[in-house]
Amino acid sequence: MSSRKLSLLLKLIIITLVTGASSLGISLLLTTSGFEHLLGIIKPKSESAKASHNKLMSADAQNISPVTDQMNEVPKAFQGTIVYQGKLKANEKVIALTFDDGPSPKNTAQILEILKKNDVKATFFMIGQMVKYFPQVAKQVAADGHVIGNHTWHHWYRHMDLATAASEIDRTAEIIYKTTGEKTTLFRPPGGFLNNGLAEYAKNEKYAVMMWSEESGDAERRSPQVPGLVKNVLKYAKPGAIVLMHDGGGNRSKSVRALPGMIAGLKAEGYRFVTIPQLLEIQAQEKSVETAASPVVTNQEHPNQQLNHQ
Numbered sequence: 515m516s517s518r519k520l521s522l523l524l525k526l527i528i529i530t531l532v533t534g535a536s537s538l539g540i541s542l543l544l545t546t547s548g549f550e551h552l553l554g555i556i557k558p559k560s561e562s563a564k565a566s567h568n569k570l571m572s573a574d575a576q577n578i579s580p581v582t583d584q585m586n587e588v589p590k591a592f593q594g595t596i597v598y599q600g601k602l603k604a605n606e607k608v609i610a611l612t613f614d615d616g617p618s619p620k621n622t623a624q625i626l627e628i629l630k631k632n633d634v635k636a637t638f639f640m641i642g643q644m645v646k647y648f649p650q651v652a653k654q655v656a657a658d659g660h661v662i663g664n665h666t667w668h669h670w671y672r673h674m675d676l677a678t679a680a681s682e683i684d685r686t687a688e689i690i691y692k693t694t695g696e697k698t699t700l701f702r703p704p705g706g707f708l709n710n711g712l713a714e715y716a717k718n719e720k721y722a723v724m725m726w727s728e729e730s731g732d733a734e735r736r737s738p739q740v741p742g743l744v745k746n747v748l749k750y751a752k753p754g755a756i757v758l759m760h761d762g763g764g765n766r767s768k769s770v771r772a773l774p775g776m777i778a779g780l781k782a783e784g785y786r787f788v789t790i791p792q793l794l795e796i797q798a799q800e801k802s803v804e805t806a807a808s809p810v811v812t813n814q815e816h817p818n819q820q821l822n823h824q
């Protein structure tokens with residue numbers, strides 16, 4: 515079936531369902547939450563559930579006011595580009611853990627605990643509407659010193675016109691800033707789709723479009739069990755790798771249980787953990803060291819080889 519027919523069919527189904535629904539509540543649920551349900555995003559059931567959850571978060575996060583104006587800026591060379599991993603020297607054993615689709619009340623809080631215990635800093639690509647539903651969790655991520663990236667408002671995959679793409683990204687940037695004080699320059703396209711209008715807009719806005727080099731596999735329909743998730747990450751670990759994991763978009767209890775094993779395994783191999791801006795900064799520094807050193811080396815030993823490097 516062509517995608518045009520498919521979307522027509524979907525519209526028909528939605529219209530049928532909406533008109534069939536007698537209460538306003540049901541029609542609202544259908545029109546606004548279709549994608550959240552596909553994604554498994556869980557909204558807070560009531561204000562009281564939200565309030566009791568907020569009580570669980572630490573006093574630290576409760577007291578944050580978003581006035582820090584913190585800029586986790588990436589080096590100029592990466593702004594407006596697509597990055598899959600840090601290109602580092604083989605002995606530079608750093609790795610970046612990234613968590614997508616949160617903040618979510620249970621999983622994100624558990625992941626934060628594990629990261630804190632292991633003194634690991636990571637990068638969280640947040641969905642705008644999840645930040646709206648769970649602001650205290652987002653605040654806690656920032657309070658713990660992690661970096662926050664933009665993962666759009668709705669997590670749509672479909673092709674978007676410029677105005678929609680702009681709204682998806684700008685609204686998310688705004689709520690992240692208002693909630694946590696972090697001005698993010700990192701964007702991760704939902705589903706890794708680079709051709710639906712979002713990445714193009716993000717590049718024009720000087721975001722670093724962050725893909726990944728390693729998947730834990732935690733969001734696959736038939737995701738591996740905990741030992742399999744750990745094995746996936748350890749198997750492909752290399753200097754500069756960016757690991758994709760999820761703290762939202764469904765039940766991520768396996769990701770939570772796999773995380774301590776991944777961290778321990780990587781530490782045993784000599785890795786240390788960095789945020790995405792730190793990773794890109796290390797690459798930028800290495801490059802500038804090489805550039806500065808090369809004329810001296812080439813002048814003294816191999817004057818003709820300099821050309822080969824250019």
Ligand SMILES: [Zn+2]
Nearest residue numbers: 614615704705
């Ligand atoms: Zn996602």
